[in-house]
Amino acid sequence: MPLIPEEPQIHESAQGPRATPASGRTAPTPRPVPGPRPAAPSRPGGRPGPLRPTPPAQRSPRDAAAAPKPGPKPGPKAPAAAAATPQIQLIPASAQGALDAAEEAVDLLLDSGRAPGDVLVITTGEQHPWAAHELSFGEDSYWGQHDAGDDVFYADAAVADRAAERPVVVVAVNGGTEAAAASALSLAHSKAGSLLIVCGDPKRINSVLGAGV
Secondary structure (H helix, E strand, O other), rough: OOOOOOOOOOOOOOOOOOOOOOOOOOOOOOOOOOOOOOOOOOOOOOOOOOOOOOOOOOOOOOHHHHOOOOOOOOOOOOOOOOOOOEEEEEOOOOOOHHHHHOOOOOOOOHHHOOOHHHHEEEEEEOHHHHHHHHHOOOOOHHHHHHHHHHOEEEOOOOOOHHOOOOEEEEEOOOOOHHHHHHHHHHHHHHHEEEEEEEEEOHHHHHHHOOOOO
């Protein structure tokens, strides 16, 4: 009796109709295939079609309203704002040479790139020659140049409180009483944005600065 060859097993991953069993044998019951199958890989030489992204799930207006809205991302915490304190630079000079020292300081500032309108010069004793000259044309002309803010401005300590704040203030302690010097330094400290230059006797200046300027 001839032997009937064994029927080849068909795996679940194979697709298409099963082979017809030999006559006289009962075909096995086909097993259900679980879930959808992935697409068969493209054959060599075939031209695969473009991949389409999966569309996002549609939400109803009610779901969109109920969904929490993303808030702003917390950034790094900024340090507590500290009071702006200008840097103080002391240039030793006698009362007679304080004005010249202040002039040299102004020249160095301008040479380093500072704009003339950034600088305010305050004198505690005799007025600066520029201030005396401009005041001879009247206070309106004098303060008009201050308001223009395009040049170095020189002011006596008695009227310097009217001057606006500037990034750099230079004080020439060229005379006056201790009270006048202390008042001028305190005023200059409050009007200096980033730098305060004081020209005068170091002992006298340090005693005033140490008093809380």
